[in-house]
Amino acid sequence: MDQFVVLTVYCGLIVAASMLGGALPTMMRLTHTRMQVMMSGVGGLMLGVGVLHLLPHGVAESGSIDLAVGGMFAGILTMFFLMRVFHAHQHAPVEQDYPEFAAEEHDHDHDHQHAHGHCDHDHGDPNPNSVWRWLGIFLGLSLHTLIDGVALAAAVEAAAHVESGLGRLAIGVFLGIVLHKPLDALSITFVMRAGSWSATTMNLINFGYALMCPIGMVLFYFALGTLDVSWRHAVIGGALGYAAGVFICISLADILPEIQFHSHDKWKLSSALLFGALLAVAIGWLEPPHTQRHQTSPARAQVAPLALPAERPASER
Template sequence: MDQFVVLTVYCGLIVAASMLGGALPTLMRLTHTRMQLMMSGVGGLMLGVGTLHLLPHGIAESGSIDLAVGGMFVGILTMFLLMRVFHAHQHAPVENEYPEAVGEEHTHDHDDHQHVHHHDRHGHCDHDHSHADDGPKSPWRWLGIFLGLSLHTLIDGIALAAAVAAAAHVESGLGRLAVGVFLGIVLHKPLDALSITFVMRASGWSATAMNLINFGYSLMCPIGVVMFYLAIGSLDSTVRHHVVGASLGFAAGVFICISLADILPEIQFHSHDKWKLTSALVLGALLALAIGWLEPPHTHRHQPVPAGSGRSPVVLPLPADRQ
């Protein structure tokens, strides 16, 4: 299937998923547990896609471990800085649960985005963690989340385009579709869109305004796809392989950072749901592993090593058209 057709279908589904995410509170009862289960499952999937798919394909496409891993490092750092600067990637549940589990040990006030964790009973933790500004609430407080998530979604579009471009080496079958990357993005978009519309709703914005902002946000992924192809269109074949490989490594870093940002905070502060959340995480990771069965096995050859470098040859997988 032509790359353009695949990406058009994917982008359409991602836009629809983003719009659906913004409307989720009106379609279903979003309890705290349901939100955490979705986050854990998608987090496990993205962790598996980043480590089992994006990074190996980045190495295969570029022919360089250093280039792909360097891209992954930059991706992790970039996503961390986006979260730090824009306070992006906050998934706010609509309803609280487990009042019996709150008490003095675990307090969640999700309407104000406050998380206060006290563990005085164990004598070693008194943690006050706030996701909101201490000043008066502004009707524009959603803007930082919107900007951060929009940049994040542009990166998702670049990742999707790079994955589909790399999968074009596959002669036939579902391996040409880069299913893992697509699923990681499309399943995560509703949670991101919900973050924006939740804060807008709490600030008193109308449904029309929320839908318009959410639609603008949903277009960021297709824009990222277009940006990627405009950037590599004039490159020669060798440089294009390096750029695609580095982009896949970068995307792996982004996926890994996002997944851990979703998963790690829940390990310590949600002991009452630990088996549910762990099961969802494992199922997501197993889905990422299963997607690998759709991909053809890599072939390998030895990369030449400069004389006198003191380094042993490294076996690297290469795309079929470069062997």
Template sequence: MSPMMLLAVYGAALVVSSVAGGALTQRVAMTHTRAQLAMSLVSGLMLGIAFFHLLPHAVLTLGIHHGLTTVMSWTMGGLIVMLLLLRILHFHQPDYPAEAIAVCEHGHDHGHKHGAAETGVPAAREVTSVMAPGVSWRGVLIGLTFHTFIDGVALGAALLSAPHGHQQQLLGFGVFLAILLHKPLDAMSIVALMKASGTTASSQTRANLLFAFVCPLGALLFYFYAMGLGGSGELVIASALAFSAGAFVCIALSDLLPEVQFHSHDRVKLTAVFLLGIALAFMMANTAAKHSHAIASLSPV
């Protein structure tokens, strides 16, 4: 499949998953444990994609002797930019608003370390009030829009970074999978906050639809921009991969670290799915490397 066809298929799938996530929030309360399991899995996958896919391809694109400093500089830039966006707009939270989330599947405190026993506030509700005081759905929408646009740039760069073939498709698929699993959670956050703020269902639907198209738009814009640069596009593609890797690391840890710090329940399950996400990314990278070595061994000397 050509990169353009892959971009069309991936873009359509991302729109559907994002819209479905937001629509689900309008009808079903997302339970705390399920949300944390999903975030742990996606955090592991995003970290794995950053370290096993994006960074190695960025270095290979520029060459290790001349490009390593450039790649690491752009990686740090992506991490800092995403951190500043999180600081300013508070758009990533480890829980959904209290009005839109079931306290827990079993209706009791699972050992959250927020003083729930002292205040009598249910665990999931207190996490929200402690972690995200005064969060506005508009700030969350703006912040997640920036975040998902960067995801789109990462997808576009991944589809352009390697020679056409199996290795490129696995790189693009890895980035796509991380985004695909993350977008419904982002859409859920937006719609849940809008719902808790008393906005109309039609406003929630409009915001959900607009948000769903941002990532494919980012991928499309970057794809055509880089293609138009010709030979000088390699530096831009490698820089975008490295910047995206830094952003992925920041987002993954922003989901993961609050869970590690504040929650003591379901440690085994949450750790297992986190490691599963990393393992998936590693297996895809290992498969691509083996395929590349097999092709190299068949090539004439």
């Protein structure tokens, strides 16, 4: 299957997933526990995809461990500062938007009230429902999802070397993105609902956000076409390493707060995390090994082999 066709299909599915996330509050009962279980499962999947798929593919594609790991480091820092500056990747507490569920949820042992697993302290924002709050979340998540688009385009392009099978589809990276998009879209919807925005406006904003990932894919895909072959593999490898850092940072932001703030439902949340991680492992079984995956690809920069010391003559021993 042509890689551009794969990306086109993925674009449609990701946009649909984002729109579904914005509509979830009207379709199902989003209790706090259900949100945490979803985040734990998706977080485990994204952690596995970042460590087991994106980073190794980045090394194999670029031929440089330093380039791929450096990209991962840059990706972690990028997501950290996106969260720090825009307060992106924080979903509004379900209890505040659905007070009818609050009594049921607070029967558990909550140490804090928190958003998306984070402590929901108010640090100087006099009007948390102001337009600046949801606009900041929208901008932060839009930059984040543009990066997701670059990651998916790089993964699909790197998979072009695989002769057949699911390995050509970069299915692990796609699942990590498409399953997390509804959670991201909820961030915008929750905050806009708290500000009493109309349903039409919320749908338009959510649709604009949903388009960010396809835009990132298209820009990266066509930018690669302008590069020389010797640069293409380095750029794809660096982008895969960068995406690995983004996935790892996002997943840990979802997972780690559960250890401190959620003494209740720990087995349920841990099971969801393990299921997501095992799913990432299972997806790896459907793909060829990383060395085999790239053995038919064009020549690229290679890591210099370790030079073994020459054996000394017997007279010098």
